[in-house]
Amino acid sequence: MKTETTIQGLSASLNPARAARKIIGFVPTMGNLHEGHLNLVRAARKLCDVVVVSIFVNPIQFGPNEDFDNYPRTLEHDSHLLAEVGCDIVFAPSVEQMYGKQPRLTNISVSEITNDLCGLQRPGHFDGVAVVVTKLFNIVQPNFAFFGQKDYQQLAVIKQLVRDLNMPIEVIGVPITRAEDGLALSSRNGYLSEQERATAPSMYATLQAAEKQLQNGQSLDVVLSNIRQQLTEAGFDVDYVEVRTPMLQKIGQFDQDIVLFVAAKLGKTRLIDNLQVKHST
């Protein structure tokens, strides 16, 4: 496995693969890797000849009161994990390498689906994601790019971006990786106290219970209200409980496939989760 820290170095490393028309798979990450990320790399490994993983904590997708400075940087440990799952090239650029010394004047925004769910609490977040993902796509020029379904809204934004701008890339969503107790894996889980970590799995349990209620014919409104109540009782500070179509359109009735979304805080740590619920026709 090679590690490249410059765009030029990465291009040099990828040029032989490009010349040989090999299939390039790309997994963008912010590092501090867990099994969720590794499953993205495994999915890329299965489908592609060459697997590139980027590790870059992207400053422009953090809000002024968010955890950019404290976001865990664990490149050495991440590299060991990536080598084990068959990553070919780690791209770990500096902020200056990615954004240069000249001011960036270009912004990309995806409207509507970003003014919803996590976007409401994190103004500018998805613009920052769109810019860095576009830059990384142009640098790596992959055939396939892999994103986790845990950040479902991010995945939808990137699919929209790719479609709207005709990027020659196929975006693959990979199912959520969960701990044995059901908690969706996330770098931010490391912020949880022991007690909070014990409470956290009830977020997924609540979504599973909601799925059963829906399948038993309970109305969406009641089910959403139940989720909110159960999360609050478990000790969460609920940010939102919402339902959308798979393409993030609002929906009032369970008459097609839907996705349940929750975001809630345990102490200072904000957790998100989602569950796709099929409608049986």
Place this chain on the structure above:
Amino acid sequence: MKTETTIQGLSASLNPARAARKIIGFVPTMGNLHEGHLNLVRAARKLCDVVVVSIFVNPIQFGPNEDFDNYPRTLEHDSHLLAEVGCDIVFAPSVEQMYGKQPRLTNISVSEITNDLCGLQRPGHFDGVAVVVTKLFNIVQPNFAFFGQKDYQQLAVIKQLVRDLNMPIEVIGVPITRAEDGLALSSRNGYLSEQERATAPSMYATLQAAEKQLQNGQSLDVVLSNIRQQLTEAGFDVDYVEVRTPMLQKIGQFDQDIVLFVAAKLGKTRLIDNLQVKHST
């Protein structure tokens, strides 16, 4: 020369060239071609193995009161001209082919350098240019793209876009092509009456006179004021007379290379021109 009207057809036409790692040159146009465009194609022909020219009147770069509906569409004549100068593939998609049936949610904006010169009179124009050029770049995936220096601000915006987003494309600016009497070639020249056409060359003559005044040590302020006065006396309705650095920064003194910019109307037709003036060190 092939003509492709779909993205899929274009990809199929380009795939052999891509597989053979040939150098692809791209000239985006809105059609109604004149010698200025043909010189872009000739520049591409010299540098590249395969030359693609797009002809697409892009609705989203026209303002509500601009000439989108009446913009001249002359595909057959354009195709004859392109075949003569060695174009390999004409890409002439429909609006639906480019923008699809689903609504586009993604926007791209380049700040600062678009809030100036022509951007002030044409809100949203450069966003529309940035989006369509990004889409075309992703569809064609050229190594080189060619733009005329007549639309100097557009060229600067695209260079900025390419740099900010790490697009793997080299943007080449091609000098202005002029009629024998000095008028910068433009599709919009066709809107001029005979009398207006006779007046139009004085725009360039005024810029040339300004260059001489600068080289004789006249101050920028006086020279700009002279340009404005001469254009007005010639019968132009002046929109702006400005000076910028080559990267479109404002500048107060002629102490480095500069570009003089003018925009003015003759009757209903808005003409633009510019002149790069070297500073002798």
